[in-house]
Amino acid sequence: MSQDVRNNGSAAPAPEKKPKKKLKTWQKVQIFVVAAIVVVMSFFSFILPLRPKVSDVEKRKLAEFPSFSFSALFSGSYFSDISAWYADTVPLRDYFVNLSSRLQHLLGTATAQSGFNEGVKGDDIPDIPDTPPTSEVPVSESQPPVPVNTTENTTEVTTEPPTEEEPTKEMQQLGGILVYGNAGFEYYNFVQSTAESYAAAVNRAASLLAGKATVYDMIIPTSIDILLPASVRENLSVSDQQKAISYMEALLSPNVKKVSIFDVMKAHKDEYIYYRTDHHWTALGAYYAYQKFCEVKGVQPVRLEDCEKRTFQPFLGSFYSDSGKNPVLGNTPDYVDAYMPKVSADLYLIDQNNQEITGSVLYNSENSSPYYKYSTFIWGDNPYSVITNYDKTEGESCLLIKESFGNALAPFLTYNYKYVYILDYRYGYSTAAALVDKYGINDVFFCNNISMTRASSQVSKLNSSVG
Amino acid sequence: MVFSSLLFLLVFLHLNLLCYYFVDSIRAKNIVLLVFSLVFYAWGEPVYVLILLGMSFFCWLFSRMIENAGSPGQKKLILFFAAAVCVGAIGYFKYAGFLVQNLNALVGKELIPVPHLALPIGISFYTFQLLTYVVDVYRGEVPAQKSYWRVLLYAGLFHQCVAGPIVRYGDIENELTNRQTDLTEVSRGITRFLCGLAKKAVLANGCGAAVDALLVSDAAIADASQLTQTLGVLSGRSALTLWAGMAFYMLQIYLDFSAYSDMAIGMGLMCGFHYKENFNYPYISSSVTEFWRRWHISLGTFFRDYVYIPLGGNRKGTLRQVLNLFIVWALTGLWHGASWNFVLWGLYFFVFLVLEKFVYGEWLKKTKVIKHLYLLVIVYFGWILFKFTEPSMIGTVLRGMIGANHNSLSTFESRQFLGKYFLFFFICILACTPLVKNLSAMLRRAGAKGGAMATLNSVANVALPVCLLIVSVLFLIGDSYNPFLYFRF
Numbered sequence: 001m002s003q004d005v006r007n008n009g010s011a012a013p014a015p016e017k018k019p020k021k022k023l024k025t026w027q028k029v030q031i032f033v034v035a036a037i038v039v040v041m042s043f044f045s046f047i048l049p050l051r052p053k054v055s056d057v058e059k060r061k062l063a064e065f066p067s068f069s070f071s072a073l074f075s076g077s078y079f080s081d082i083s084a085w086y087a088d089t090v091p092l093r094d095y096f097v098n099l100s101s102r103l104q105h106l107l108g109t110a111t112a113q114s115g116f117n118e119g120v121k122g123d124d125i126p127d128i129p130d131t132p133p134t135s136e137v138p139v140s141e142s143q144p145p146v147p148v149n150t151t152e153n154t155t156e157v158t159t160e161p162p163t164e165e166e167p168t169k170e171m172q173q174l175g176g177i178l179v180y181g182n183a184g185f186e187y188y189n190f191v192q193s194t195a196e197s198y199a200a201a202v203n204r205a206a207s208l209l210a211g212k213a214t215v216y217d218m219i220i221p222t223s224i225d226i227l228l229p230a231s232v233r234e235n236l237s238v239s240d241q242q243k244a245i246s247y248m249e250a251l252l253s254p255n256v257k258k259v260s261i262f263d264v265m266k267a268h269k270d271e272y273i274y275y276r277t278d279h280h281w282t283a284l285g286a287y288y289a290y291q292k293f294c295e296v297k298g299v300q301p302v303r304l305e306d307c308e309k310r311t312f313q314p315f316l317g318s319f320y321s322d323s324g325k326n327p328v329l330g331n332t333p334d335y336v337d338a339y340m341p342k343v344s345a346d347l348y349l350i351d352q353n354n355q356e357i358t359g360s361v362l363y364n365s366e367n368s369s370p371y372y373k374y375s376t377f378i379w380g381d382n383p384y385s386v387i388t389n390y391d392k393t394e395g396e397s398c399l400l401i402k403e404s405f406g407n408a409l410a411p412f413l414t415y416n417y418k419y420v421y422i423l424d425y426r427y428g429y430s431t432a433a434a435l436v437d438k439y440g441i442n443d444v445f446f447c448n449n450i451s452m453t454r455a456s457s458q459v460s461k462l463n464s465s466v467g
Numbered sequence: 468m469v470f471s472s473l474l475f476l477l478v479f480l481h482l483n484l485l486c487y488y489f490v491d492s493i494r495a496k497n498i499v500l501l502v503f504s505l506v507f508y509a510w511g512e513p514v515y516v517l518i519l520l521g522m523s524f525f526c527w528l529f530s531r532m533i534e535n536a537g538s539p540g541q542k543k544l545i546l547f548f549a550a551a552v553c554v555g556a557i558g559y560f561k562y563a564g565f566l567v568q569n570l571n572a573l574v575g576k577e578l579i580p581v582p583h584l585a586l587p588i589g590i591s592f593y594t595f596q597l598l599t600y601v602v603d604v605y606r607g608e609v610p611a612q613k614s615y616w617r618v619l620l621y622a623g624l625f626h627q628c629v630a631g632p633i634v635r636y637g638d639i640e641n642e643l644t645n646r647q648t649d650l651t652e653v654s655r656g657i658t659r660f661l662c663g664l665a666k667k668a669v670l671a672n673g674c675g676a677a678v679d680a681l682l683v684s685d686a687a688i689a690d691a692s693q694l695t696q697t698l699g700v701l702s703g704r705s706a707l708t709l710w711a712g713m714a715f716y717m718l719q720i721y722l723d724f725s726a727y728s729d730m731a732i733g734m735g736l737m738c739g740f741h742y743k744e745n746f747n748y749p750y751i752s753s754s755v756t757e758f759w760r761r762w763h764i765s766l767g768t769f770f771r772d773y774v775y776i777p778l779g780g781n782r783k784g785t786l787r788q789v790l791n792l793f794i795v796w797a798l799t800g801l802w803h804g805a806s807w808n809f810v811l812w813g814l815y816f817f818v819f820l821v822l823e824k825f826v827y828g829e830w831l832k833k834t835k836v837i838k839h840l841y842l843l844v845i846v847y848f849g850w851i852l853f854k855f856t857e858p859s860m861i862g863t864v865l866r867g868m869i870g871a872n873h874n875s876l877s878t879f880e881s882r883q884f885l886g887k888y889f890l891f892f893f894i895c896i897l898a899c900t901p902l903v904k905n906l907s908a909m910l911r912r913a914g915a916k917g918g919a920m921a922t923l924n925s926v927a928n929v930a931l932p933v934c935l936l937i938v939s940v941l942f943l944i945g946d947s948y949n950p951f952l953y954f955r956f
Contacts, residue, residue, distance in 0.1 A: 022651075023650050024651075024925070025925070026925035026928050027650060027651055027654035028650070029925075029929050030654050030657065030658075030928060030929045030932060030933075031653055031654050031657060033929060033933055034932055034933060034936060035481075037933065037936060038477065038481050039481065041477050041940065042477040042481055045473070045478075073513055074514055075513075076511060076512060076513050076514075079509075079510045079511070082474070083472055083510075086473055086474045086478070087472060087474065090944050093944070097945050099941055100941040100942060100944055100945025100946070103938065104945065107669075107673065107890065107894075108887040108889065108890050108891045109673035109677070109888070171879075172883055173879075173880055173883040173884060236879060236880070237703075237878065237880060
C-alpha cells in the first residue's frame with residue numbers, strides 16, 4: 001500500500017507505527033497462563049461422558065445435541081441448538097452451577113433470577129359471585145352462594161386468634177419466593193378470569209358426568225396463607241386464599257361436592273403439614289385433607305396408625321432451588337414421611353416416556369437425590385396411573401385428577417377404593433369422560449393446589465382433560 | 468454466536484487464534500480470519516450470510532467502477548447506485564414492516580400486508596461499514612480494494628461485524644495486507660477482551676436480570692398481544708422499583724454495548740488490527756454534546772461525516788444547521804430500531820443539543836456539579852423512551868415514578884430486592900467511570916520505577932485477566948440468561 005491513508009476520523013491515529021515495545025516477563029506469563037486455562041477448559045468440555053443429561057436441581061432435561069435436518073440448518077436452529085447443548089451440559093454442571101450461584105449470592109445478583117413479585121397483587125376477589133359462568137348447570141334455589149360468605153366470616157374469627165401470634169422471624173425475598181425464618185413460601189395472586197374458567201371446567205365435568213359419577217372438588221391452599229402469621233402476610237403483595245377459594249367454591253354447581261379444607265389446614269398449622277424447602281404439602285397435610293374428603297363422601301377414613309410409615313431424608317425441594325440454593329433453607333432440610341394404608345396393593349403407571357411400569361404405591365427413595373424425594377408418592381408425576389387394592393374383591397373406584405399435590409394424597413385413597421385411577425391433567429393422556437365410560441368409575445375427584453387456578457395454561461389443560 | 472457464550476470462548480475463538488498463529492503469511496492469516504468469520508456469521512444466519520456476501524460484492528464492484536470511471540458525473544451516478552443498494556438493503560430488512568404499518572395506519576386500512584422479516588444480524592453495522600468504504604473511495608480518500616475477499620473480510624470480520632464498532636475502511640486498509648502480531652499487543656488484547664467479557668457476563672447480564680425482574684423483559688415489550696399484561700405489571704410497580712429498574716437499565720445498556728466494543732478491540736489487538744475506541748466513559752460527560760462524543764463514537768462520527776457535513780453542517784446559516792441536526796438525530800434514533808419511540812429518543816437529544824448550542828451551553832460550562840447531574844437526568848429519562856416501544860408504557864412508567872399509579876412509594880419486596888443488589892449496583896457504577904483504568908495506570912507508573920511496585924504491577928497484570936476469565940466462565944455456566952441487546956439493531 002503505497003498510497004497515504006488519510007485519517008478523517010477525530011480520534012488519534014492508530015498506534016501501529018510505534019516502535020516495537022520490549023516484551024515483559026509478565027506479559028509472556030499472562031499469555032501463557034490464559035491460553036493454558038482456555039485450552040484445558042476446552043479439552044475438559046469435550047469429555048463427552050462427563051456431560052450430564054438431566055439437572056436434578058432444576059428437575060429438567062438438559063438440552064440435547066440436535067439431530068441434523070436441512071430445515072433446521074436453514075432456519076439456524078441447528079447451530080443455535082448446538083450452542084445451547086454446549087452451554088447447557090457442561091461437564092460437572094451441578095458443581096459449577098453451584099459455585100456460580102454462590103458467587104452470585106456474594107454479589108447479590110442471584111436475587112433477580114426467578115422473578116420479582118411486587119405489585120402483582122392480582123384481581124380483587126368479588127365478595128359474592130353474581131351468577132356462575134356456566135349456563136349449563138343452573139344453581140338451585142335452595143343453595144344460594146350467601147352461606148359461603150357467612151362461613152367465611154365465622155372462620156376468619158376462629159382461625160386468627162391474636163394470642164397465637166409468633167415472635168417475628170427474619171423475612172427476606174430470595175428469587176421469586178419469600179423466606180420467613182427457615183421456610184420458603186410461594187406467592188399467590190388471584191386472577192378472576194382464570195379462577196372462573198377453573199370453576200367452569202369442574203362444572204362442565206359435573207354436567208357431563210351427571211348420572212354416571214359424583215364429582216368432588218378440592219382446592220388446596222398453599223403454605224403462605226396457612227403458616228405465615230397474618231401480621232407478616234398483610235405487608236406482602238398477595239391475595240387472600242381463603243377468600244379466593246370461597247369465591248371459586250361459590251361458583252361451583254351444587255352437583256359438585258366441595259371439599260373445603262382451608263379451615264382444616266389452619267387448625268393443624270402447628271404440625272408438619274407443609275415442607276419448608278418445597279412448595280408441596282406433606283403427606284400429613286394431605287392426610288387431614290383426605291379425612292375431610294371422607295367426611296364429605298360419608299365414609300370412614302383410614303387411621304394414620306393403620307398405615308405403614310416410611311421416612312426419607314434429607315429432602316431439598318423447589319424453594320431451595322428457587323432461592324438459588326440459599327443456605328437459610330439448605331441448612332435445615334426437610335424429610336419426607338410417606339404413609340401407605342396396610343392393604344395389599346400395587347401401582348401401574350405409564351410414565352412420561354410412555355413406558356409401562358408396575359410396582360409398589362410408594363417409590364423407595366432411599367437412594368434418590370435429595371431433590372427428588374417428593375417423588376416417593378406414586379413415583380412422581382406421570383401421565384396416568386392406577387392403584388389396585390387387592391384386599392377388596394369388589395368396591396367403588398375413583399378417578400383422581402391432579403397435579404403434583406395430589407400425589408401425596410393418592411395413597412390414602414387406596415383404603416376406600418378397589419381402584420384409584422390417577423390422571424395428571426397436564427399430560428393429556430386421557431379424559432375424565434372417557435375413563436368414566438370405560439371403567440364405570442364412581443367418583444371423580446379434582447384435587448389441585450390453588451396456584452394452578454391462576455395459571456390459564458394449566459386451567460385450559462384441566463378443561464381439556466374433562467372430555 | 469455471541470461473544471459471551473461458552474462455545475465462542477472455549478471452541479471458536481481459541482481454534483481461530485490457534486489457526487491464526489499457526490499459519491505464517493498474511494494471506495493465510497486472512498484466509499483463516501475470513502473462513503472463521505463466515506462460519507461465525509452463518510452460525511447465526513445460515514441463509515442471510517448470502518446478503519453479507521452479496522452486499523460486499525456490490526460494494527467491491529461499485530468502488531472499482533468509481534475508481535475507473537472517467538467523469539465526475541459517472542462517479543456520482545455509481546455512488547448513487549451503491550448507496551441505493553446499501554440503504555435499500557437495510558431499509559428493506561429493517562424498516563419495511565415499520566413503513567408498511569405506518570402507511571396502513573395513514574390510509575386507515577390494510578393497503579399492504581405487513582411483512583414480517585427477520586432482521587439479519589449485524590446488518591446495521593456492516594452495511595454502514597460498506598457505505599463508508601464506497602463513499603471514501605468516491606471522495607478519493609482511499610483507493611478501491613482490488614480483492615473482493617479483502618472487502619468481504621473488512622465487512623464480515625467477526626470481531627466487529629455484528630455489534631460494532633463501525634470500523635472505517637481507511638482505518639484498517641493498511642492492516643488488511645500489512646500487520647504484525649506483536650506479543651505485547653496480544654497481551655494487551657487479552658486483557659482488554661477479558662475485561663469486556665467480564666463486563667458483559669457478570670455486570671451487564673446481572674443488570675439485565677434486575678431490569679427484567681423490576682420492569683418487564685424486552686420480549687414482553689415486543690409482544691403486542693401481551694400489552695395489557697405488561698401494562699398491568701408496570702402499573703403495579705412501586706415508584707422505588709421503577710426508578711431503580713430504569714437505573715439498572717441505564718447501567719446495563721452502557722455496560723453491555725461497551726463490553727462488546729471492548730471485546731472487539733481486544734480481539735483486534737490479538738490479530739494485529741487497531742480499531743478505534745467506541746466508548747469513552749459517556750456517563751461522566753458534562754453536557755449532551757459531550758455525551759454524544761463519548762457514546763457510540765463510531766456511529767456519531769458516521770452521521771457527522773456522511774450526513775451532517777454533506778448536508779452543509781453549520782456552514783449554511785443557523786436555520787439550516789438546526790434542520791441538519793434535526794435530520795441527523797431523527798436518523799440516529801431510527802438507526803436504533805424501526806419504531807417511533809427510537810425516533811423520539813433521537814429527537815429528544817436533538818432538542819437538548821440545540822438548547823446547549825444556542826441557549827444555555829455557555830452557562831452550563833461554568834457550573835460544576837449541576838452540569839453532570841443535568842446530563843445524567845437527561846440520559847436517564849432518554850432511556851425510558853428507548854426501552855418502551857409503546858407510548859402507553861412510557862406513560863405508565865412516568866406516572867408510576869411520581870407515585871400516581873396508586874401504589875406505595877416502596878414495598879417490602881422492592882426494599883428487599885434492592886438491599887441485596889446494592890453492592891452490585893455500586894460496582895456497576897464504578898465500572899462506568901475511568902476509576903479502574905486510572906488505578907492501573909497509576910500502578911504502571913509506580914511499577915516503572917522498579918522494586919515492590921513493579922512486582923505488584925506484574926502480578927496484578929497476570930492475576931486480573933485470569934480471575935476475570937474464570938469468573939466470567941462460571942457466570943456463563945450459571946447463567947442461561949445471555950441475550951445480546953444490540954442484536955436488534
